[in-house]
Amino acid sequence: MRKNKAMIACFIAPTVVTLVLMYLYPVARTVLMSFFHVTNLTASTSTWTFNGLENYFKILHTADFITSMKNMLLIWLVGGVITLALSMMMAVILTSGIRGKKFFRAAIYLPNIISAVALATMWVQYIFNYDYGLLNTMLEMVGLESVRWLGTDLKFWSMMAAFIFGSVGYYMLIYISGIEGIPQDLFEAATLDGAGKVRQFFSITMPLLKGILKTSITFWSINATTFFLWTKMFSPVNTEGSTIVPVVYLYDTVFGGKGVVNLDAGAGAAVGVVLAIIIVIVYALTNLLIKDGDLEY
Amino acid sequence: MKKLFALLLAAVMVLGLVACGPAGNDQTEPPKNNDNQTQAPGQGTEPPQTNAPEGKKYEGVTLNYWSMWSAGEPQATVIEQAAAAFEAETGAHINIEWKGRDINTLLSASLEAGDAIDIFEDDYNRIGNVYKDYTADLTDMAAAADYASHSYPIFAAQSIAWAGYLNSIVEQPQIGGIFYNRDAFEQASITDLPTTWAEFLDVCQKLKDAGIAPLAQDSAYCNFTFYNQLVRHLGEDGIAALRDNGHWAENEGAVAAAQELIDLVNAGYLVDGAPDEYPASQNKIGTGEAAMVVCANYVTAEVDSVMGDTNWGLINYPAVEGGADPNSVYIGANGLAIASYSENKQAAFDFCMYLVTGEWDQKMADTAKQIPADPSNTCSYLPTAVDTLKNADATFGWCTGLNTHAAWGTMKTLFVELFEGKYATGADFCAAIDDLY
Numbered sequence: 244m245r246k247n248k249a250m251i252a253c254f255i256a257p258t259v260v261t262l263v264l265m266y267l268y269p270v271a272r273t274v275l276m277s278f279f280h281v282t283n284l285t286a287s288t289s290t291w292t293f294n295g296l297e298n299y300f301k302i303l304h305t306a307d308f309i310t311s312m313k314n315m316l317l318i319w320l321v322g323g324v325i326t327l328a329l330s331m332m333m334a335v336i337l338t339s340g341i342r343g344k345k346f347f348r349a350a351i352y353l354p355n356i357i358s359a360v361a362l363a364t365m366w367v368q369y370i371f372n373y374d375y376g377l378l379n380t381m382l383e384m385v386g387l388e389s390v391r392w393l394g395t396d397l398k399f400w401s402m403m404a405a406f407i408f409g410s411v412g413y414y415m416l417i418y419i420s421g422i423e424g425i426p427q428d429l430f431e432a433a434t435l436d437g438a439g440k441v442r443q444f445f446s447i448t449m450p451l452l453k454g455i456l457k458t459s460i461t462f463w464s465i466n467a468t469t470f471f472l473w474t475k476m477f478s479p480v481n482t483e484g485s486t487i488v489p490v491v492y493l494y495d496t497v498f499g500g501k502g503v504v505n506l507d508a509g510a511g512a513a514v515g516v517v518l519a520i521i522i523v524i525v526y527a528l529t530n531l532l533i534k535d536g537d538l539e540y
Numbered sequence: 541m542k543k544l545f546a547l548l549l550a551a552v553m554v555l556g557l558v559a560c561g562p563a564g565n566d567q568t569e570p571p572k573n574n575d576n577q578t579q580a581p582g583q584g585t586e587p588p589q590t591n592a593p594e595g596k597k598y599e600g601v602t603l604n605y606w607s608m609w610s611a612g613e614p615q616a617t618v619i620e621q622a623a624a625a626f627e628a629e630t631g632a633h634i635n636i637e638w639k640g641r642d643i644n645t646l647l648s649a650s651l652e653a654g655d656a657i658d659i660f661e662d663d664y665n666r667i668g669n670v671y672k673d674y675t676a677d678l679t680d681m682a683a684a685a686d687y688a689s690h691s692y693p694i695f696a697a698q699s700i701a702w703a704g705y706l707n708s709i710v711e712q713p714q715i716g717g718i719f720y721n722r723d724a725f726e727q728a729s730i731t732d733l734p735t736t737w738a739e740f741l742d743v744c745q746k747l748k749d750a751g752i753a754p755l756a757q758d759s760a761y762c763n764f765t766f767y768n769q770l771v772r773h774l775g776e777d778g779i780a781a782l783r784d785n786g787h788w789a790e791n792e793g794a795v796a797a798a799q800e801l802i803d804l805v806n807a808g809y810l811v812d813g814a815p816d817e818y819p820a821s822q823n824k825i826g827t828g829e830a831a832m833v834v835c836a837n838y839v840t841a842e843v844d845s846v847m848g849d850t851n852w853g854l855i856n857y858p859a860v861e862g863g864a865d866p867n868s869v870y871i872g873a874n875g876l877a878i879a880s881y882s883e884n885k886q887a888a889f890d891f892c893m894y895l896v897t898g899e900w901d902q903k904m905a906d907t908a909k910q911i912p913a914d915p916s917n918t919c920s921y922l923p924t925a926v927d928t929l930k931n932a933d934a935t936f937g938w939c940t941g942l943n944t945h946a947a948w949g950t951m952k953t954l955f956v957e958l959f960e961g962k963y964a965t966g967a968d969f970c971a972a973i974d975d976l977y
Contacts (some may be wrong), residue, residue: 283648283652283670284648284654286652287649302613305946305947306946306947306976307946307947307949307950309946309952310949311949352899367817368817368820371817372820373813373816374812374813374816374820389813391813391816391960393759393814393816393817394759394956394960395759395953395956395957429851435924452778478760479760479818480760480761480818481760481763481949481952482665482948482949482952483759483760483949483952483953483956484947484949484950484951484952484953484954485953485956486567487949487950492949494645495949498644498645499644499666499670500943501663501938501943503943503944504665504666504669504670505944506670524886
């Protein structure tokens with residue numbers, strides 16, 4: 244068929260214009276803003292004052308930002324390893340032909356269809372509660388002392404546990420779809436050759452799921468860097484150091500909190516740029532470290 | 541034919557995008573406030589900018605009101621009812637948009653863009669500092685309406701200090717201090733309210749002896765207790781210097797404040813589980829397990845909304861020996877402001893006054909359990925609050941300004957740790973704060 248360039252242009256023009264206006268422009272403005280002193284997010288560019296890398300130095304010398312980056316790194320690394328490992332384990336178990344597969348799959352995925360706000364409230368008020376929470380009730384039943392699950396020592400890890408609980412089902416479904424795409428002949432042949440389930444997992448399942456693993460790491464990285472709601476739910480009145488993450492720090496810097504009137508959109512933009520760079524680096528590293536195989540599902 | 545079809549499709553897509561874009565705004569760039577568009581005194585009946593038929597004062601006028609409340613909240617219910625009553629009386633229709641607590645994320649951009657806003661609602665501190673370029677000067681209208689007789693002088697003075705002119709009408713005043721359950725005090729046979737730290741510790745001991753935990757403490761409000769103690773030693777100016785320059789461990793007042801709170805914790809005056817997760821600990825005042833909480837007056841409404849009515853009382857935070865500031869009190873407020881580019885400023889102002897004075901203010905105070913904005917009204921659940929606010933001359937702002945420190949989030953975690961008993965001495969705690977600098 245002869246290509247009609249005008250027709251192609253007409254069809255892609257609205258998309259291109261929309262992308263430029265709604266995506267490229269805000270991105271370019273944010274990057275630019277990060278090099279200027281800007282108090283208000285919507286301030287006219289004529290009021291911006293150039294201050295080079297000052298915004299970056301400022302955030303890198305702020306204890307709250309450093310704490311937030313540490314928290315984010317822990318969510319990404321520790322939370323990521325646990326979530327992806329648990330998801331993979333459950334996906335493998337559920338695709339191994341166990342009984343009640345549909346029930347377990349639905350039950351594990353269930354937290355994903357519940358509002359994260361409701362889920363976090365349930366964890367904070369009913370599971371971690373000091374007086375009548377599920378965990379302390381169980382501890383008391385076996386004669387142990389109650390634990391302050393939401394104290395400064397454990398609050399971050401409690402939040403992480405709740406977040407992992409809500410995330411496992413999503414990644415499990417991704418892995419199940421990948422595993423189910425692998426031809427059963429391979430597993431049958433391996434079984435005939437005497438390979439056990441563990442050997443089959445490491446020699447067949449994992450290598451053939453490289454692409455999906457890469458995707459899930461990218462998804463998790465985006466989840467970790469844009470982590471926001473769970474922090475807000477675990478620190479409901481004001482931001483706290485034990486749960487702060489970069490996006491919450493950005494939000495507070497740009498919009499202020501109660502009684503905070505010294506807004507700094509420039510520093511907020513710098514936080515945004517740093518986060519974007521981190522995602523790009525993680526994506527590049529993932530591509531570098533997990534090479535695409537010849538055969539993937 | 542193909543070309544025509546393609547063009548037609550592209551046109552439809554573009555039209556769709558345009559139609560889905562932001563609503564058109566017939567207002568040009570909003571004039572900033574310094575053009576001083578307010579009415580002179582005596583011109584309190586500005587004619588509406590519409591072809592209104594003869595009749596009610598503001599017939600045909602529509603006021604766009606951006607509220608910081610969410611639909612269904614007690615405050616929202618009263619505002620809705622007041623708006624309906626105002627419309628019945630004056631003919632002005634109030635178009636209310638419930639923006640919720642995150643209204644601060646919208647207002648700057650919306651005011652700058654000249655969105656159709658006549659009245660908006662937020663923390664009066666932000667109105668006085670962040671939005672002041674887009675707020676109307678209410679001085680003359682307030683004088684004409686005798687606003688001074690219907691408000692607490694401290695708030696108007698503060699608004700003028702921030703913005704350079706009166707740019708907000710206070711709607712929900714707040715006051716800080718120690719909020720206590722009168723029934724618990726009666727049960728412990730406490731008749732005299734404490735005014736000094738030593739007396740306060742005596743009260744704590746009496747409560748403990750009566751089997752009532754003296755103090756509830758949620759982690760979210762640990763900073764309240766700490767900065768109240770600190771301000772008694774150093775005053776707000778002293779705290780500002782400490783915040784900016786550090787060297788907490790070398791400051792005797794800061795070390796003493798931390799040490800006194802460590803001693804309070806070690807004496808077992810916190811309720812079991814404290815510092816707990818908000819609002820678990822403060823709710824124990826409602827159950828009678830605990831007697832007091834250091835916070836602002838909204839804590840009473842928070843507790844009552846869950847636990848039912850409590851017989852509340854208010855104590856000013858006790859003075860410490862040799863302290864720089866024996867009696868100042870935290871005050872704050874939510875306020876109403878009028879956009880500088882509003883075409884119906886007088887109608888908007890009249891509605892604000894309608895809401896914050898007389899019958900509707902009383903109704904708001906009763907329904908939402910808050911201090912009335914009009915001192916001639918009464919605060920049924922906290923009777924001394926109105927007089928305390930009327931006579932307030934020594935005040936301090938939100939968190940005594942500590943919250944403007946760049947490491948405020950981390951600092952607050954240290955305050956929680958202080959109440960968790962993690963520091964052996966006040967000096968240890970202050971050294972941990974110094975590490976944030």
